[in-house]
Amino acid sequence: MTLLDREAPPLSPPPPRPAAAAPTGVRAWARDLALGMRFAVSGGRESWARTALTAVGVGLGVALLFAAAAVPQLLDTRESRSQARDTTNASSQKPGKGITDTTFLWVEASTEYRGDPVTGRLLRPEGANAPAPPGVAKIPGPGEMVVSPALRELLASSEGALLAQRLDDRIVGTVGDAGLVDPGELRFYAGSAMLTVEGVGVRSSGYGVEESAAPFDPILMVLVILLCVVLLVPVAVFIATAVRFGGDRRDRRLAALRLVGADARTVRRIAAGETLFGAVAGLAVGAVLFLILRQVVGHVRLWGYSAFPADVTPAPPLALFIVLAVPVAAVLVTQAALSSVAIEPLGVVRNTGLRERRLWWRLLLPVIGVAVLASTGSVDAMTQTVGPVPIVVGASCVLIGLAGLLPWVLEAVVGRLRGGPVSWQLAIRRLQLSSGTAARAVSGITVAVAGAIALQMMFGVMQKDFLQITGQDTERADFYVTSEYGDSALAERMVQEFRETKGVSEVIGTVETYVAGTGAPSKHGWQPITTLTVGSCAMLKEIARLPSCRDGDAFVSHIGGGSAGAKEQNGRTDEAAVPGERIDLTGGDGARTGKPALWTLPRSARTVVAFPDPMGDVHDGILVTPGALGSRDLPSTTTKASIKVDPKVPDAAEYVRGTAADIDPTLRINALKNLERDKHYTSVQSGLLVGGTLTMMLIAASLLVSQYEQLRERKRLLSVLVAFGTRRGTLAWSVLWQTAVPVVLGTALAVAGGLVLGNFMLGIIGKSIGDWWVFVPYAAVGAAVIMLVTVASLPPLWRMMRPEGLRTE
Incomplete structure (x- = not known):
């Protein structure tokens, strides 16, 4: 037997290789998130469409957040520019x-x-x-x-x-x-x-000067804090809504992953990765939109405000926070949304049956917010500092809690609706099957309207505290013109030229200065100072009750109820002049320099009662006509003119200002008004107008994007309905009802929540509700948004009802 004939021993199988351990912890998260991001860009046209919608939705919110983060830098730069050009x-x-x-x-x-x-x-x-x-x-x-x-x-x-x-x-x-x-x-x-x-x-x-800012009223600071919450919380709610676009189609893909062996946690992480890619793309879209809007702000004025593009720069810490918070929030929102959904290999439980929503946990957040606000201490004008944290936490909890309550309210209401036209039944049936999507779409407008109602309640009550009665009589004059120098000739010229100005119906002109008596000093040891007012008889009759008047007359005026002839122990008062007394027209400067300008108050000067001029000033002292002074010059005079214009003449105010510039460009013109508003209050109100306008534009855009996303999800269904003979007008009305019902219910919830929030905020500043009907304008805004979104969604609706929508891949 040869060696070759021997039977070879059987070969033993190689030892089994140990299976690679599945990654856990951070590695598992990184792997699954990366896989989800790959699915977002490699899942075909549907994945790209969903990612694009998410990116656009998130980008709109991010752009507004970047704009909000740029406000501190913008205000500082404006203040620096203003101070840099002030003289030193x-x-x-x-x-x-x-x-x-x-x-x-x-x-x-x-x-x-x-x-x-x-x-x-x-x-x-x-x-x-x-x-x-x-x-x-x-x-x-x-x-x-x-x-x-x-x-x-x-x-x-x-x-x-x-x-x-x-x-x-x-x-x-x-x-x-x-x-x-x-x-x-x-x-x-x-x-x-x-x-x-x-x-x-x-x-x-x-x-270049450095001025310290005027102290901010603590009550107004409460309003500013609430304003920031009201403007930013809807943006956060919208971003959380945008990252859930296309949820139905995504659920079907996740069920396929379960079919090939992925467990539930892996599927949720993959879904979060898909959303994460959309959020990161939204950051890029938001940055691009912000840069575009940054260039536009220099060419657009909104409520009288604009800005240099270079000044609209987000504060680095805030910008970094936005860049980090948006992706993290996208992952957390996706995980929270899928935590209560059973994704199985053959489908998603959410799509196979309805589960009644629970109310108790949805009430926790509003209750916590109300409790925080109720426990916040009161704020009044004597408060040194206002802690923003309790107000921010309490108001945010109430507003975000309304967004959580809306799905329960919508499901409870639409679940009981029956009958009606075909368009109504189509809309209600769609809401009954998928009320969560509709509720998320209008949650932003619910939060914004509730916050706006609370703000308006505070504005309505607080505006009286920041209004000051000026005492000006707008019935007698519309403008007040002053010059820090002049004489009777300038006053006569002002009266003459303003009377000849187009649109002017009446003019009152006077010259004023301070003069000093030379008789017995007052009990305080100084010569009394009083005012000397020079004007024609017609002018003087507008500021005092004169029995008769002709050029050359002089009068001693006093405030009604007083007595110009009242005597002190030393024989005179500080305010009133004595007829026959020598008067120093320099106001006492002549006694110190040795060059007094003396004039004798005629003994024939009569005592008259003065009353306020249109500016609210009372001319008590000496009233004289030009003839009583003769050719004497008055140093350090102020020339004034009150002007009444005809409101029927267009641009009458501009004609008055033009005449003033012709007389002297240094003349100061002020429009008379009965009430004057605090500057800080006015700036806060302007900020509300600008920020509120931007927020409502975002909400309208978000509702439109959400509407388009819902139409895209229903493209095949719409095409089938048209193929079976459903009229296009019926489908258009169904879209209107599908938008209107959630908005109406959301507005009703917003009214209740806004009134509650406003009531507790007023309690912090020690006020009570003045007007319970402040919500009416905001309900009208909600109706306008419905019409706007419906009209804007009609073109894509017509396009999606074509027969091509029946095709599938």
Whole structure:
């Protein structure tokens, strides 16, 4: 037997290789999230469509969050620009004193045009190296001016013809961005050779001041905190809704993964990875939208506000928080949404049956919010600091809790609806089968309306605290013009020229100064100071009750109820002048310098009772006609004119301002008003208008995107219905009802929640509800949004009802 003939021993099988351990923990999360992100881009047209919708939805919210994060930087930059152009070392020293190589004279010459402020200054250099304002190459010469780009454009247009007549200096330059608060600001600098320290002019040597901000009212701070919550919570709710677009189709894909062996946790992580890709893409879309809008803000004014693109920069910590929070929130929302869904190899339990929603846990968040607000201490005008955390937590819990209550309310109501037209039945049946999707679509508008109602309740109650009665009589005058210098001749000129101005019906002009008595001193040891008012008889009759008057008369006026002849122990009062007394027209300066300007108050001066002029000022003291003073000059006078215009004459106010500019561009014109609002309150109200407008635009866009997503999910069903003879108009009405019913129910829930939130917020500031019907305008906004979304969704609806929709892959 040869070696080859021997039987070879049987070969033993190789030892089994140990199976690779399945990754766990962070590695499992990373693997499954990465796989889900691959599915988001490799799942065909449907996956791309869902990812695109998610990216657009998240991108809209992210863009608004970036804009909100840019607000602190924007406000700081605006304040810095404003302070940088304010003058420093202002003084009114005599000529020759204080003049240096860098000094210049300036005076405010701001005006208004058709409701828009036009800020400006007149400048005259005193030194050879006098600095120009920020954004200006050099100080313009007499008859020249430099203007902002917005003002240049306005002056060149037909809309600015009246303003161009008022600002008729030759334009020699443009104010750069460094000298403007925002690109839409109307601002100018004009040269003037008439400025003097003795007349009108303030001496300065530079620009740039640092002013501490005025203290913010603590009650108003509560309103600001609530405003931030109301504007940002709907954005967060919308982002949480956007990451759940296309949930039905995704569930079918997840069931297929279960069929090939993936467990439930793996499937949920894969779904989170798919959503994560959409959220990351949404961050990119949001960044692009923000950069686009950033360039647009310089060309658009919203409620009178605009901004330089460079100023709209998110604060780095806030931007980083947004970049990290959005993807994390997308993963958490997806995990929470799928935690109560049984995804099995043959389907998803959510699609095979209905499960009644539970109410008790949905009430927890609003109850917690109400409890936090109820336990928050009260805030009043004496409160030193306002803690924002309890207000933010309480208000956020109430608003987010409303979004959680809406699905239960919608399911409870639509589950009991029966009958009606075919379009109504189609809409109600769709809501009964998938009420969660419809509830998520309108949750943003529910939260926004509830917050707006609470804000309006606070605004309505608080506005009285931030309104001050001016005492001005708008029935007697509409404008008040003043000049810090002048005499009777200037007053007569103002009266004459304003009377000849188109649209002016009545003018009252006077000249005022302070004078001092030279008789017995008061009990305090000084010579009494009183006012001297010079005007024609017609003018004086507008400020005092005169028995009779002719040129050359003089009067001693006192406030009604008092007595100008009242005597103190030393024989006189501090306020009233004594007929026959010598009066120092310099106001006491002449006694100190040895050059008094003396004038004798006629013994024939009669005592009269003064009453308020249109500005609310009472001219108690000495009233004289020009003839009583003769040719004497009055130093340090103020010339005033009250003007009444005909409201039927268009642009009457602009004609008045034009006349004032012709007389002297330094004349100050103020519109009379019965009430004056606090500046901080006005800025908060403007912020609400701007932020509320942006938020409502986002909500409308989100509702439209959600509507499109629902139509896309029903594309085959719509095509089948049309193929079986359903009229297109019926389907269009069904879309309207499908949008209207959730919005109506959401608005009703928002009204209840908003009233509750507003009531507790008013309790924090110690106020009570003043108007229970503040929700009416916001209900109208909800109806308008319904119509807008329905009309905008009709074109894709028509397209999806084509026979091509019956095709499938």
